[in-house]
Amino acid sequence: MSAPISHRAAALSAHSYDDFPCEAGHLDMRGDNSPPLTAEFARPIALPTLAAAGYGDIRGELRLRTVLGELFGVCPDQVMVTGGGSEALWLAMACVSDYSGFIRVPRPGFPGFEQLARLLGLRVLPYGPGAVPGRGRIPVVVCTPHNPTGIVTAPDAAGAGAGWVIWDLSHMSTAGHDLAEFTAGFGSGDIAVFSLSKLLRLPGARVGCLVVRDPELLAALTRAKTHTSMSTSCLAQGLALRVLQDPGVRHELIMRAKVFADHRAQLLEAVAAASKLRAVAAVDGTHLYLETTDGGNGWERLAGCGVIGIPGTVFNGSAREVRLCIAQPQEVIDAAAARVAAL
Ligand SMILES: Cc1ncc(COP(=O)(O)O)c(C=O)c1O
Incomplete structure (x- = not known):
């Protein structure tokens, strides 16, 4: 029998996006799916x-x-x-x-x-x-x-x-x-x-x-x-x-901030239209944090309509909560808004 690892190490938890798989036809809102900011990424570094x-x-x-x-x-x-x-x-x-x-x-x-x-x-x-x-x-x-x-x-x-x-x-x-x-x-x-x-x-x-x-x-x-x-x-x-x-990165970041603001507003509106969901009034960043109002599991509720986020428990929040990343193509935001509003 090997010696035990420390209590501190044993108590650690770590997740990756793969713990919350996104199947074909589902909307992947786990993390930022924006394209690279600049072609500079592709140029090899000596x-x-x-x-x-x-x-x-x-x-x-x-x-x-x-x-x-x-x-x-x-x-x-x-x-x-x-x-x-x-x-x-x-x-x-x-x-x-x-x-x-x-x-x-x-x-x-x-x-x-x-x-x-x-x-x-x-x-x-x-x-x-x-x-x-x-x-x-x-x-x-x-x-x-x-x-x-x-x-x-x-x-x-x-x-x-x-x-x-x-x-x-x-x-x-x-x-x-x-x-x-x-x-x-x-x-x-x-x-x-x-x-x-x-x-x-x-x-x-x-x-x-x-x-x-x-x-x-x-x-x-x-x-x-x-x-x-x-x-x-x-x-x-x-x-x-x-x-x-x-210099192109600065411009692209400014453009993206405007797009993210639109995505945030569109999804917050969809959550407001939903009967059993509410959202924290986000003002910046690339995330929205949602919660079911009837005590149901937030991640499962959204996954049930094909919107895949990250469960609130990963952030030490409750199972009622779920995080969605708004840094997605417009068609993903449109589809997610329609599905969320119907919940
Ligand atoms: C708030 C916050 N701090 C720190 C980090 C860690 O950043 P890095 O991936 O550079 O280690 C993250 C990553 O998601 C984050 O969201």
């Missing part, structure tokens, strides 16, 4: 031999940190490139909390918040995503635009004073000045987490970042990354830089 022959800067390539710094309105030294938003979250949580301490996370919320917190041995205090707790002794994770509900939180929502707030901005667009405006009032207790996986459609590159004003925290994060992933892949950083610098 292996930067010199960079690949060393680990590279733990904090990330200076050119990429410079571009990210401009987006967040900070200097490159306040940016750390990470292996996706997930590593950024992991590092941030690990460096601001103590073992068996508490952390406040939104529920429903991106599953990684609770899973990573538990893996780190933290005790989770959930809050409703529209009711952000004030900053204080217990670190708070805030996600805006919020996955899965589309609720938006203002940067002053956690109040002033001492205490850590980890702001997950992974679903915010890089097209305008939103990121820099959001971080403009950041104090030393604020940490931004960002992922290039979402609107920038680079999930396979595994690039994200942390934006931190506190030099002591930045040094701790750098030490922690030295012992986890060391540096972030230089090929991935090259691709991220190319996509961020492509």
Whole structure:
């Protein structure tokens, strides 16, 4: 008999879209199905031999940190490139909390918040995503635009004073000045987490970042990354830089934001017409969060009419709830709106 794995590892749960299969004729609304943002993805990247022959800067390539710094309105030294938003979250949580301490996370919320917190041995205090707790002794994770509900939180929502707030901005667009405006009032207790996986459609590159004003925290994060992933892949950083610098990407992101707003409005209207469904009043992001009003299983209700989302339980919500991604072709939104309105 082998030795038991840790209780923390045994309690972990992880899902992939394949756990919720989408059959022929069904509408796949599990995740973003938009086409790539730019043809730049297809252009091969020359292996930067010199960079690949060393680990590279733990904090990330200076050119990429410079571009990210401009987006967040900070200097490159306040940016750390990470292996996706997930590593950024992991590092941030690990460096601001103590073992068996508490952390406040939104529920429903991106599953990684609770899973990573538990893996780190933290005790989770959930809050409703529209009711952000004030900053204080217990670190708070805030996600805006919020996955899965589309609720938006203002940067002053956690109040002033001492205490850590980890702001997950992974679903915010890089097209305008939103990121820099959001971080403009950041104090030393604020940490931004960002992922290039979402609107920038680079999930396979595994690039994200942390934006931190506190030099002591930045040094701790750098030490922690030295012992986890060391540096972030230089090929991935090259691709991220190319996509961020492509002028066509900015234009395409602006166009997509308009399309997503239309899709959101169309589907919210369809939910309002349905007799046994309601939706959180989403204002941004690429998701809608629905709930049955008669206590029935939300995912099964929608799957029953061929609309495939992700169950609310994946986000630590209830079985009545289901998340739909609105980043779909127009014909999928039209068909989904008709099916949802009839429920
Ligand atoms: C809110 C949020 N934060 C972080 C992540 C993780 O991003 P990544 O895929 O870059 O690890 C995701 C991914 O879906 C997310 O939705």
